[in-house]
Amino acid sequence: MTDINRTLWGIGTPRTLRPIWTLIELGLAFEHRKIAPRSPGMDNPEFRSLNERQKVPFYKDDRVQIGESAAIVNYLADRYGKDVLPMPGPGTQERATLMDHTMYLMTEIDARLYTTRLHGEPPNGLSATYGSAPVAVEAAKEYVSRGLREAARWFADGQQFAQGAHFGTVDILLVSCLDWASTRHIVLPTLLADYRHTMTLRPGYIEASAQNIPARAI
Ligand SMILES: N[C@@H](CCC(=O)N[C@@H](CS)C(=O)NCC(=O)O)C(=O)O
Structure with missing residues (x-):
């Protein structure tokens, strides 16, 4: 190795x-x-x-x-x-859920956050390059808020991590989206705010x- x-x-x-x-x-x-x-x-x-x-x-x-x-x-x-x-094996329910959460985070959350980046105003936004679109930015932020409420439901049974008992790849993707949403002043569901705080205490993070x-x- x-x-x-x-x-x-x-x-x-x-x-x-x-x-x-x-x-x-x-x-x-x-x-x-x-x-x-x-x-x-x-x-x-x-x-x-x-x-x-x-x-x-x-x-x-x-x-x-x-x-x-x-x-x-x-x-x-x-x-x-x-x-x-740890990665669940192909064809398992756990692997299917991992892929579901991965795709959800990338297409429904990450992509909308990027909309706020591309069309937001400086200093964080790139509207000078990609065009100013305040209505689209606000709509994307609302979209992300709704999407995060869905992500909070992944923890409904009190599990510590997004995939259950073990820290996993979905945690890395989710926390990075929560970090990004926070910089966009998107209020996180309390459960996700607490989860994010715990994850950010990991030495690896x-x-x-x-x-x-x-x-x-x-
Ligand atoms: N879907 C890609 C997005 C990659 C992406 O857009 N990266 C941005 C920075 S966050 C970039 O390289 N932008 C450079 C540019 O557009 O010129 C991923 O998740 O890796």
Whole structure:
């Protein structure tokens, strides 16, 4: 395992936090190329040649070159997760639920949060580039609020983690969305606010968050 070269491109966003946190939870060494979105580092020739999408995160190892944050997280857990980030087997009810929650978070929550980013006003929003759309931004925030109420129901039976008894990939994706929603001043359901607080006390989260700070970006 130690001779595998793993490289992760990307820093500074909730999406880049996801693979950083996963790699740290799994105890996997990796080279971190600290490229921030819309920074000169995005024009690096090696990065451009590997990643036509021109997006971060992007991950490469001896098997894969992939760029979707949730795909990187699930790939790493599939390959290396055991006691930490265990992955239920294909065809099981637990795997189906994991995929359901993963897709829900990425398509219903993450994508709407990105709408608030693309069309929101500076300093956090990119309306100068993608156009100002206050009605769309407010609608997206309301959409996210409704979506988070659904995510809160995943914990209805009092379970500690999104997948039940074990910390898992869905927790990484959900917490990153909760972090992002908080920066957009979206009020979290109390249950999710408390859950987020607990998750952010994990050593892996603390280390990953520190590593995801773009001050050191190139
Ligand atoms: N669905 C992708 C989204 C990736 C994405 O849009 N990344 C943004 C930063 S959060 C980016 O690289 N933006 C650069 C640009 O659009 O120029 C994922 O979850 O990884």
